Amino acid sequence: MNVILVSDRLAKTRSIMLNGWQILFLMLLLSGLMLGAAFALQYALVRFAPEGLNDGIRTLLSRVQSDEQQKQQSYLRSSLDAMASRVGQMQAQVQRLDALGARLSKLTGMKPEEFQFDQPPAQGGPLVAWPAQEMSVASLDQQLNVLARVVNDRSDKLLAMETMLLQNRLSSKLLPSAPPISEGWYSSNFGWRIDPFTGTSAMHEGIDYMVDAGTAIHASAGGVVAYADYHSQYGNMVEIDHGNDIVTRYAHASRLLVKVGQVVRRGDKIAEVGNTGRSTGNHLHFEVRYKGGAQNPVRFLQKAAS
Numbered sequence: 001m002n003v004i005l006v007s008d009r010l011a012k013t014r015s016i017m018l019n020g021w022q023i024l025f026l027m028l029l030l031s032g033l034m035l036g037a038a039f040a041l042q043y044a045l046v047r048f049a050p051e052g053l054n055d056g057i058r059t060l061l062s063r064v065q066s067d068e069q070q071k072q073q074s075y076l077r078s079s080l081d082a083m084a085s086r087v088g089q090m091q092a093q094v095q096r097l098d099a100l101g102a103r104l105s106k107l108t109g110m111k112p113e114e115f116q117f118d119q120p121p122a123q124g125g126p127l128v129a130w131p132a133q134e135m136s137v138a139s140l141d142q143q144l145n146v147l148a149r150v151v152n153d154r155s156d157k158l159l160a161m162e163t164m165l166l167q168n169r170l171s172s173k174l175l176p177s178a179p180p181i182s183e184g185w186y187s188s189n190f191g192w193r194i195d196p197f198t199g200t201s202a203m204h205e206g207i208d209y210m211v212d213a214g215t216a217i218h219a220s221a222g223g224v225v226a227y228a229d230y231h232s233q234y235g236n237m238v239e240i241d242h243g244n245d246i247v248t249r250y251a252h253a254s255r256l257l258v259k260v261g262q263v264v265r266r267g268d269k270i271a272e273v274g275n276t277g278r279s280t281g282n283h284l285h286f287e288v289r290y291k292g293g294a295q296n297p298v299r300f301l302q303k304a305a306s
Contacts, residue, residue, distance in 0.1 A: 034180040086144050093151050097111075100158050104165065128208070174242045176220035176288050176300050178266050180250060181209040181273075187283070196280050205294035206249070206287035213282040215273040217250050218266075220286070225262045225270075234275020234285065238270050245292075251285040252276050 044102040179185075188208035195202035219240060226247065227239035234251035238258060241247050254274020264270060275282045 078128045083141060083144060086141075086148060090144075090148055090151055091150075093155060097151070097155055097158065100155070100162060104158065104162055143195075173266055174244065174246070176242065176246065176248045176297065178218065178220050179301060180218050180220050180248075180286050181211055181215060181284055182218065183215060184209055186212050186286070188292075188300075190298065197278065203294075206251075206285050207297050209273075209284040209286065210281070211273050211283065213254055213274055214254050217271040217273060217283075217284055219251060219264045219268045219270050220266065220288075220297075221246075222247050222265045223248075223263075225258045226261050226263060228256050228258050228260050228262075231277060233278050235279060236271065236274060237277075240264060240270075245290055247289045248297075249285075249287040249289070251287070252279045252283060254282075 014267040091239045119218045186207035187210040188204060190204060190207050192201055194200070217238075221240075221242050223240040223242035225238060226241040227237060228235070231237045231251070234249065236251075236256050238250045238253065238256060240248060240250075251273055252274055253271035254276065255272045256270075257272070258264060258268075273282055273284050279285075286297055288295045288300055
């Protein structure tokens, strides 16, 4: 590149030869000078000579600063509103977890004072000073997200646990585990014995309760009455279907208090003790059958006691 200098003071023109590197250096130098001058001017106007600014520049600068502050405040408000909404949702979830925890404590038989879900947990310990760390909006929002996921996970697991406990409780209520007679214990065991009528060895497929006539007979578990009538061997008998192929029989009653198809709960009075059918005296013959086969009722009663 040729630069020709022309001046009245010079007798003749002069020319300067510039190569590519020199031109690039001059452009960079010029750009640096312009940027430096602009920054220096802005710094001087804002920091050192605000009183020397005219009203128009002051208004422009204040407007720019006001717009920037409004943007920051709007961002903070939106962030705080979002976090406040998340906190409200988590508070509602915590209240549901408290109620769920109270229900689980009742299902498991825990004492209410052992787990007080409506009160914050007791805390304490020595004070250990650590350098304070500032919490940014982004980091706080991240921690809230993590905490929300943890609360949702715990809620799902506790609900699944409650469902399992309810199923176990319902299943246990359908097992014949409550004694049908509350005033005494059985007098004749399950198994082989001498038959009172023939005097030969015979299988006794239940247990006998020797009590007074008219003593209340209670359902050993909840179920549906499958038979309530007179039987040539059992006399006045009630048979209850508890589901899962489990059936109980209550024989030799003097009076029946239920009908076929009736739904009974554990402990409901279904009949009264008597001396009907193949019987030598007032007593209750109680059987438990599983898939048609006789089972020892004592096993079910002991399982309930344990």
